[in-house]
Amino acid sequence: MKKQTWLITGVSSGFGLELTKQLLANGQTVIGTVRKDTTVQDLMAQYPETFDREFLDVTDATGIKTLVDKVYQKYGTIDVLVNNAGYGLFGAAEELTDQDVAKIIATNLTGSIQMIRAVTPFMREQQAGRIIQLSSYGGQVAFAGNSMYHATKWGIEGFCESVAQELAPFNIGVTIVEPGGARTEFRYGSAQVAELMPEYDNNPAHAFLAMLDPANELAAGDPERMATRILESAAIEPAPLRMVLGSQTLDSTIQTLEKRVADFKKQTELAASTDF
Known part of the structure; x- marks a missing residue:
């Protein structure tokens, strides 16, 4: 792996932490964002020359721009952005508060959008770069009790698919990563x-309770292996638009998309009936 400068949001746990560990072990430079000063202190001590911990709340658009400017001024490049910060929110749509809705949109969707917008001028100027957006299996497949999480992931996937076309002429690649269930704090913490x-008891909206209980079967995804595949994608040319991680995830995604296509094909006459 050639030496690069990586900017990763949300490195205190989960994929962000695993990606950071692997990159630092390979001699890469990582600027990792956190929200608390008690996190990743071990990495700061172990990699004082190549790991730069920065505080950021991705809901703060001004803070995002300030951080990206600071990173570029210090390092002169941002080779790879990994938008990882985010969380899951479970419950029927009716059960969510207005604050629940606003917060997850600001974090999972708007935060990622603003990070991409902030790095774009610098990557465009250097005529190179890679943006890796952590989405989810839930960016293609929807389940009851997870409506707002799906809203943010379907939203960021549409944004990234559009932006990928805008940035390709500048040699900037965009990859949307769609992991299935993994044994990270995302699900179990x-x-x-x-x-x-x-x-909503005995309703599909509460089926997630069984999934969140670690006493039941653990998620199949290995965070270490998933992180390795994500890192490897940064060297693939052209950048893959999407990466699905997990065999069960891929099977379910294909089944869902095939059913969606079949439903569309049934509407041929209906669609044509509205033409002049």
């Missing part, structure tokens, strides 16, 4: 759950 209503 950081997931947020709405105040549940008894009206």
